[in-house]
Amino acid sequence: MVVRVSRFTDPHTPVEDRYECYECSAGVVAGEFPGPCPDCGSRVRNIAVPWE
Numbered sequence: 001m002v003v004r005v006s007r008f009t010d011p012h013t014p015v016e017d018r019y020e021c022y023e024c025s026a027g028v029v030a031g032e033f034p035g036p037c038p039d040c041g042s043r044v045r046n047i048a049v050p051w052e
């Protein structure tokens, strides 16, 4: 199941299942890697992993 979200400002959104599109910055919340962006088809990255 993939649920699109507009922004990652909701404090109730689980951190561990969030992805963001490289191209259009569309936010995706999914229980597993969602694959291509639902908007533009570009790659998405898991933003749950802390970036050093």
Ligand SMILES: [Zn+2]
Pocket: 021, 022, 023, 024, 025, 026, 037, 038, 039, 040, 041, 042
């Ligand atoms: Zn996109």
